[in-house]
Amino acid sequence: MNQRVTLAGFLWLCFSLSQTSLAQTGPNNTDTTPAGTIAIIGGKLLTITHGTIENGVVVMSAGKIIAVGPAASTNVPKDAHIFDAKGMTVYPGLFDAETRLGLTEVEADANSNDLIETSDEIMPHMHVADAFHAESVRIPVARLNGITNAIVAPASEDSIAGQDAAIQLYGRDRDAMLIRRDIALAMNFDGSVRRKGSDDGSSKFPTTRMGLASQIRQAFLDAQSYEAEMQAAAKPDHKGNPPKRDLKLEALLPYLKGEKPVVLGATEGYEVEVAMEIAKEFKLKVILNHVTHAQNILDEIASYHVPVIVGPIYDAPLPSERYDAVYSLPAELQKRGVKIAFSSLGGSGDNRNLPYAAGYSVAYGLPYDEALKAITLNPAEMFGFGDSLGSLDVGKTANVVIANGDPLDVRTSVKQVFINGEAIPMVSRQTQLRDQYMPLTDNKKN
Amino acid sequence: MCLIAFAQRGCLNLFAVIALAGPPCLVGQVSEGNPPADLAIKNATVMTVTHGTIDHATVWIHNGKIAGVGTSVDSPASATVVDANGKYVTPGIIDPHSHSALGDDVNEATSPVTPSMMMIDAFDNTDKALYQALAGGVTTELLLHGSANMIGGQAVVIKNKFGLSRDQMLFPNAPRSIKFASGENPKRVYGRRNELPSTRMGNFEVMRQAFEDAKAYMASWDAYNTKVAAGDKEAVAPKKDLKLEALADVLRGKMYVQIHCYRADEFLTEEAIAKEYGYKVRAFHHALEMYKVGDKIAPTGTGIATFADWWGFKDEAWDAIPWNAVMSMREGVRVALKSDSNDYVRRLNQEAGKMIQYGGATEEEALKMITLNAAWIIGVDDRVGSIDVGKDADIVIWNADPLSTYARAEKVYVDGDLFFDSSLPGLGTTHFHGVMHDAGFSGADDEVGDGQ
Numbered sequence: 001m002n003q004r005v006t007l008a009g010f011l012w013l014c015f016s017l018s019q020t021s022l023a024q025t026g027p028n029n030t031d032t033t034p035a036g037t038i039a040i041i042g043g044k045l046l047t048i049t050h051g052t053i054e055n056g057v058v059v060m061s062a063g064k065i066i067a068v069g070p071a072a073s074t075n076v077p078k079d080a081h082i083f084d085a086k087g088m089t090v091y092p093g094l095f096d097a098e099t100r101l102g103l104t105e106v107e108a109d110a111n112s113n114d115l116i117e118t119s120d121e122i123m124p125h126m127h128v129a130d131a132f133h134a135e136s137v138r139i140p141v142a143r144l145n146g147i148t149n150a151i152v153a154p155a156s157e158d159s160i161a162g163q164d165a166a167i168q169l170y171g172r173d174r175d176a177m178l179i180r181r182d183i184a185l186a187m188n189f190d191g192s193v194r195r196k197g198s199d200d201g202s203s204k205f206p207t208t209r210m211g212l213a214s215q216i217r218q219a220f221l222d223a224q225s226y227e228a229e230m231q232a233a234a235k236p237d238h239k240g241n242p243p244k245r246d247l248k249l250e251a252l253l254p255y256l257k258g259e260k261p262v263v264l265g266a267t268e269g270y271e272v273e274v275a276m277e278i279a280k281e282f283k284l285k286v287i288l289n290h291v292t293h294a295q296n297i298l299d300e301i302a303s304y305h306v307p308v309i310v311g312p313i314y315d316a317p318l319p320s321e322r323y324d325a326v327y328s329l330p331a332e333l334q335k336r337g338v339k340i341a342f343s344s345l346g347g348s349g350d351n352r353n354l355p356y357a358a359g360y361s362v363a364y365g366l367p368y369d370e371a372l373k374a375i376t377l378n379p380a381e382m383f384g385f386g387d388s389l390g391s392l393d394v395g396k397t398a399n400v401v402i403a404n405g406d407p408l409d410v411r412t413s414v415k416q417v418f419i420n421g422e423a424i425p426m427v428s429r430q431t432q433l434r435d436q437y438m439p440l441t442d443n444k445k446n
Numbered sequence: 447m448c449l450i451a452f453a454q455r456g457c458l459n460l461f462a463v464i465a466l467a468g469p470p471c472l473v474g475q476v477s478e479g480n481p482p483a484d485l486a487i488k489n490a491t492v493m494t495v496t497h498g499t500i501d502h503a504t505v506w507i508h509n510g511k512i513a514g515v516g517t518s519v520d521s522p523a524s525a526t527v528v529d530a531n532g533k534y535v536t537p538g539i540i541d542p543h544s545h546s547a548l549g550d551d552v553n554e555a556t557s558p559v560t561p562s563m564m565m566i567d568a569f570d571n572t573d574k575a576l577y578q579a580l581a582g583g584v585t586t587e588l589l590l591h592g593s594a595n596m597i598g599g600q601a602v603v604i605k606n607k608f609g610l611s612r613d614q615m616l617f618p619n620a621p622r623s624i625k626f627a628s629g630e631n632p633k634r635v636y637g638r639r640n641e642l643p644s645t646r647m648g649n650f651e652v653m654r655q656a657f658e659d660a661k662a663y664m665a666s667w668d669a670y671n672t673k674v675a676a677g678d679k680e681a682v683a684p685k686k687d688l689k690l691e692a693l694a695d696v697l698r699g700k701m702y703v704q705i706h707c708y709r710a711d712e713f714l715t716e717e718a719i720a721k722e723y724g725y726k727v728r729a730f731h732h733a734l735e736m737y738k739v740g741d742k743i744a745p746t747g748t749g750i751a752t753f754a755d756w757w758g759f760k761d762e763a764w765d766a767i768p769w770n771a772v773m774s775m776r777e778g779v780r781v782a783l784k785s786d787s788n789d790y791v792r793r794l795n796q797e798a799g800k801m802i803q804y805g806g807a808t809e810e811e812a813l814k815m816i817t818l819n820a821a822w823i824i825g826v827d828d829r830v831g832s833i834d835v836g837k838d839a840d841i842v843i844w845n846a847d848p849l850s851t852y853a854r855a856e857k858v859y860v861d862g863d864l865f866f867d868s869s870l871p872g873l874g875t876t877h878f879h880g881v882m883h884d885a886g887f888s889g890a891d892d893e894v895g896d897g898q
Contacts, residue, residue, distance in 0.1 A: 320882075408851055
């Protein structure tokens with residue numbers, strides 16, 4: 001017999017789950033029993049890959065989506081927990097293309113930050129997976145608004161800042177949440193990397209963009225020499241000791257071979273151009289990032305045929321620019337055939353606001369479906385998860401969100417999030433504080 | 447003396463004198479043409495804030511004031527008609543906490559008590575942040591001193607008539623406000639110099655001492671005035687002191703006290719000190735923990751100007767929850783949202799929209815937080831903040847429901863005059879044709895511009 005759960009019954013469901021495992025009510029999952037089969041029925045499905053289905057069904061089992069389709073033609077297994085999503089919107093979990101999740105807790109508290117090594121500009125051997133704090137209070141806050149996957153990247157104050165990790169925003173520990181380590185190399189080419197005027201003083205190279213560019217080139221040349229040296233040493237006729245392993249140069253090799261993408265941050269048009277010249281010299285596989293004030297080279301960007309994570313659309317236009325110069329950038333790039341994604345950086349950097357940046361771009365010309373894709377399937381594809389994340393399709397990881405309306409609208413509330421086919425407890429430190437103090441509100445009403 | 451007593455009213459007087467004395471040649475940008483005497487915005491969905499949302503309504507503007515609103519308004523045949531079919535109309539958005547157009551002069555962080563600082567002296571009316579805010583529908587802003595000092599400086603209230611002169615942008619006869627701060631910022635700024643205050647104990651003691659100094663100063667003047675009244679020709683006047691005069695005006699109730707304050711315990715301490723020294727707190731700004739003690743603050747009548755969903759950027763913002771605004775409102779506190787940011791000021795309407803998500807505010811309650819309640823905090827709610835007959839015609843026409851993600855301000859009127867029109871080529875400004883300044887983005891924030 002189906003166990004039917006209406007939306008009003010969601011809390012009840014969480015409660016009943018919590019009886020089997022007390023820790024379920026907290027942010028971390030310590031329940032190792034696999035989730036049963038769940039069917040979401042009656043909702044409006046935004047599938048991303050095959051349109052909108054009014055009154056659709058999504059069935060999830062063993063962490064995967066096993067059926068998606070119209071109610072009339074989709075079988076609901078008898079043993080499934082039913083979530084009745086009538087009047088609700090159902091969509092794939094959102095994918096945030098750049099975050100600092102797990103690298104910082106309280107921004108102003110230095111002890112809680114593992115954001116960036118600034119002792120040198122070339123730090124490819126920094127692995128964010130080594131610092132990722134899976135128990136961060138920020139993660140449940142983000143996932144309650146439907147963010148189920150994210151790229152964690154170091155802060156952008158180094159030319160080569162380190163290697164990103166891809167995470168799922170729910171799991172019992174970091175091993176479960178880190179779905180791929182060292183997934184991409186975080187690179188930056190903009191003025192903020194220069195150490196000019198910093199506490200270190202300005203005597204240390206590099207203090208100019210010329211310096212930054214030559215330093216990056218030298219790092220990749222050194223890595224090429226290192227590889228040649230290692231290959232020579234590997235030959236049977238090699239005499240003498242093998243060269244000492246160099247972790248820094250070794251870290252660059254997969255990127256020089258084009259095996260993994262380089263996420264290349266550049267803000268302004270001329271920075272994008274210089275960064276792309278360097279990338280071409282070394283045949284790097286590029287995802288452009290932070291592109292913000294590049295309205296002057298839109299066609300050129302399209303001609304690169306690389307995906308772009310747009311810079312914060314909330315970045316202020318230059319004094320000479322129209323007020324909407326940055327708001328409209330995603331639309332202008334998409335119009336030219338560029339595959340775009342959004343990240344939650346910029347604004348207050350609050351990850352939970354990712355969908356609203358996409359929505360605001362709709363107000364400034366981006367087609368709605370493209371905006372939704374830019375926070376689901378597009379970033380998934382850019383980082384090699386096109387087969388497993390980013391849409392409601394059979395076989396994909398069962399990361400699914402139920403909300404009471406349009407996911408891109410600030411007025412919409414997320415009602416339930418599923419990660420790996422599990423109905424996660426809709427609890428964060430913030431909901432706990434809310435519920436603790438809610439009696440003050442209720443008393444006033446009575 | 448005059449520096450303090452004038453505030454912005456004095457500057458307007460000054461402007462009037464100049465205008466009478468000759469052509470206003472000091473004015474940089476001159477408005478081209480006068481706005482029409484009568485303007486009728488027709489067929490709009492009008493969100494009045496005070497008396498509901500009216501479909502297919504007309505807003506009639508006469509000589510810069512709202513002369514009629516509703517479905518049966520008899521605007522004169524001579525009125526310029528704007529057809530707003532399918533559009534939404536709201537009062538101009540009001541930001542009760544901004545540091546725009548103040549450049550790097552947000553904080554005089556050389557002493558924790560600087561009440562004689564006048565923000566008008568740093569006001570740069572060509573800052574691009576004002577233009578960008580105007581394009582987001584913002585028509586009134588309270589420009590505040592930063593939060594480095596327990597007692598900061600005196601605010602300036604502007605109408606966002608971007609392109610007009612500094613004096614023309616001042617909100618006429620707006621009440622005087624002074625910025626106080628508490629918590630982490632003052633103790634950090636002075637503590638790292640090994641000066642007082644470096645703790646919250648130090649913070650509040652600095653304040654109490656300042657008011658003791660002001661009381662002694664007032665007493666010395668009272669004694670002098672008593673002697674003069676008694677005919678004592680030998681009486682020697684005490685020295686005029688700008689700082690103590692300003693504090694005396696706080697104690698005399700002549701200024702609205704706007705306090706940067708995050709934590710629940712500090713709201714209670716601030717209210718206790720205000721009671722002890724006999725002044726009234728107008729609003730707590732940021733106020734991220736008001737949901738914890740809203741029931742206790744509500745009876746004092748103090749309002750709040752808070753963020754919609756900011757949290758976690760510092761220790762005292764760690765208990766911030768996005769339900770704060772609506773929970774505090776339900777606990778009886780008057781709630782406004784504010785930007786404290788050159789970024790968020792451009793989309794306060796969306797921040798208000800989040801209040802529907804977090805706590806289930808009605809559209810009217812949400813809109814009120816960025817219009818009428820914000821106006822109340824500044825003390826200009828009798829003039830702006832709703833679409834009511836007699837109020838200033840500060841009006842925004844939106845392409846969509848302003849509380850949705852998809853809203854764009856299409857036309858913005860201030861005092862019945864069109865200042866922004868997104869359909870125009872170029873910047874969309876009607877009065878601005880000069881060169882904008884970038885008065886600073888990073889500095890225009892309580893958290894960044896605290897004198898570091």
